[in-house]
Amino acid sequence: xxxxxxxxxxxxxxxxxxxxxxxxxxxxxxxxxxxxxxxxxxxxxxxxxxxxxxxxxxxxxxxxxxxxxxxxxxxxxxxxxxxxxxxxxxxxxxxxxxxxxxxxxxxxxxxxxxxxxxxxxxxxxxxxxxxxxxxxxxxxxxxxxxxxxxxxxxxxxxxxxxxxxxxxxxxxxxxxxxxxxxxxxxxxxxxxxxxxxxxxxxxxxxxxxxxxxxxxxxxxxxxxxxxxxxxxxxxxxxxxxxxxxxxxxxxxxxxxxxxxxxxxxxxxxxxxxxxxxxxxxxxxxxxxxxxxxxxxxxxxxxxxxxxxxxxxxxxxxxxxxxxxxxxxxxxx
Numbered sequence: 001x002x003x004x005x006x007x008x009x010x011x012x013x014x015x016x017x018x019x020x021x022x023x024x025x026x027x028x029x030x031x032x033x034x035x036x037x038x039x040x041x042x043x044x045x046x047x048x049x050x051x052x053x054x055x056x057x058x059x060x061x062x063x064x065x066x067x068x069x070x071x072x073x074x075x076x077x078x079x080x081x082x083x084x085x086x087x088x089x090x091x092x093x094x095x096x097x098x099x100x101x102x103x104x105x106x107x108x109x110x111x112x113x114x115x116x117x118x119x120x121x122x123x124x125x126x127x128x129x130x131x132x133x134x135x136x137x138x139x140x141x142x143x144x145x146x147x148x149x150x151x152x153x154x155x156x157x158x159x160x161x162x163x164x165x166x167x168x169x170x171x172x173x174x175x176x177x178x179x180x181x182x183x184x185x186x187x188x189x190x191x192x193x194x195x196x197x198x199x200x201x202x203x204x205x206x207x208x209x210x211x212x213x214x215x216x217x218x219x220x221x222x223x224x225x226x227x228x229x230x231x232x233x234x235x236x237x238x239x240x241x242x243x244x245x246x247x248x249x250x251x252x253x254x255x256x257x258x259x260x261x262x263x264x265x266x267x268x269x270x271x272x273x274x275x276x277x278x279x280x281x282x283x284x285x286x287x288x289x290x291x292x293x294x295x296x297x298x299x300x301x302x303x304x305x306x307x308x309x310x311x312x313x314x315x316x317x318x319x320x321x322x323x324x325x326x327x328x329x330x331x332x
Contacts, residue, residue: 002026002072003247004131006059006107007080008052009033009040011191012122012180015240016078021048023244028072030065031081032058033193043188059103062110069114076118076251077107078243082152084128085198089149090293101159102173108163118250120173120243121160125232125262125299126150127176132264136304138176138258146296157258164256177261178232178301180239182321183328188326191236201321205275205329208282215284217269219291222298229268230298232262232310235324237315245310262301263314275324 003020007013008029014036020027021044029041029052045051057064068074082100083089089096104121104219104232111119122124128136129144145151157174164172181201183190196212196283197203206212220227250257263288267275273284307313316324 001075002028002053003076003078004028004030004068004072004074005078005080006030007082009036009038009054010080012239013080014040014044014189014237015184015236016080016243017044017052018047018184018243019240021050021052025175027052028055028068028074029053030057030059030068032056032057035235036192040189047184047186047188060099060106062106065106065110065239066113068080069110069116074114074116076120076247077111077116078120078122078247079104079107080122080319082122086147086149086295087292088198089147089152093148096148096152101155104156104159108159117169118171118247119160120246120250121156123157123174123176124150124153125176125178125260125301127154127157128299131295134298135264136260137299137302138260138305147293163257167206169254171254172256173246173250174256174258175243175246175261176258177239177242178234178299180236181233181325182235182237183318183324184237185324185327187327187331190325190332191313192332200269200272201325204276204284205325207286208280208284208326209329213285214287215273215286217286218289218295222287224268224298226268226270229295230266230267230268232300233267233272233318234261234263234314235321235322238314238316242306242310245306245312249310257309259306259310260301260303261306262303264297264301264303266300267318272318272322275318276326279319279322280326283324
């Protein structure tokens, strides 16, 4: 019996693969390598001593997905594969809806044909929209999203909840997480997007390295501690462990459960930049730029449910995130 990690050579997927393999679980990675590289599999093997099976495939391709389920005895799916840049989703909504929804539907079809009953979904805090009070709690109403990326996550959650309602033996975990940053402490895995990064931390590290001239801080007039956006940053290794905890729970509990995976604390963009500079003793020049479409002032998690039900909580600090991110950048 094996677990299928879609998008498994990506930032979060690769770290989750490490945690699953180290827990003794057979792991199959599927990724189309559109925003990652195949050498990630080598790095996972170096860290764990085990080489996971790897299939280069697009999860929207029904024939390719069927081939994976036919070749391997898949007992659970952890679904990371999807487009994830908020700003880009505003510019390319059709591409985001097609990719993010069709991949989920294709996987559910294959699971039904092969009797696979566990689905752990990589969702997002963006489903809470901008009108809920902070911190976000799983019982809050979702929707009223501010961008197509968020709506695609909201729609995927609805699809999965409906699938679980129709099939009482299906177990669905919806993991709403916040802003994953950091890297594996070995320096072998980290966030390595193609082209100019859309996410904050890899942009910071490339500016610090001199590959980019400065960091753009999008907006300094939000109603926050210093005017810049406040987010709930979570170390990617903590997040990966959260997926392992969710899978271990889901395989013994049918139905749908929703969990926030976050630290429960907010950190502003400038606070993160200043921490990075202090921890790594390096300068990060930045300029204030206009707000980005679809961004909101702040959000952070109430992760009480994950701690009580999954016995999971974050362990690493913002300092750890900054130190590990720079270590990855220097070794990568």
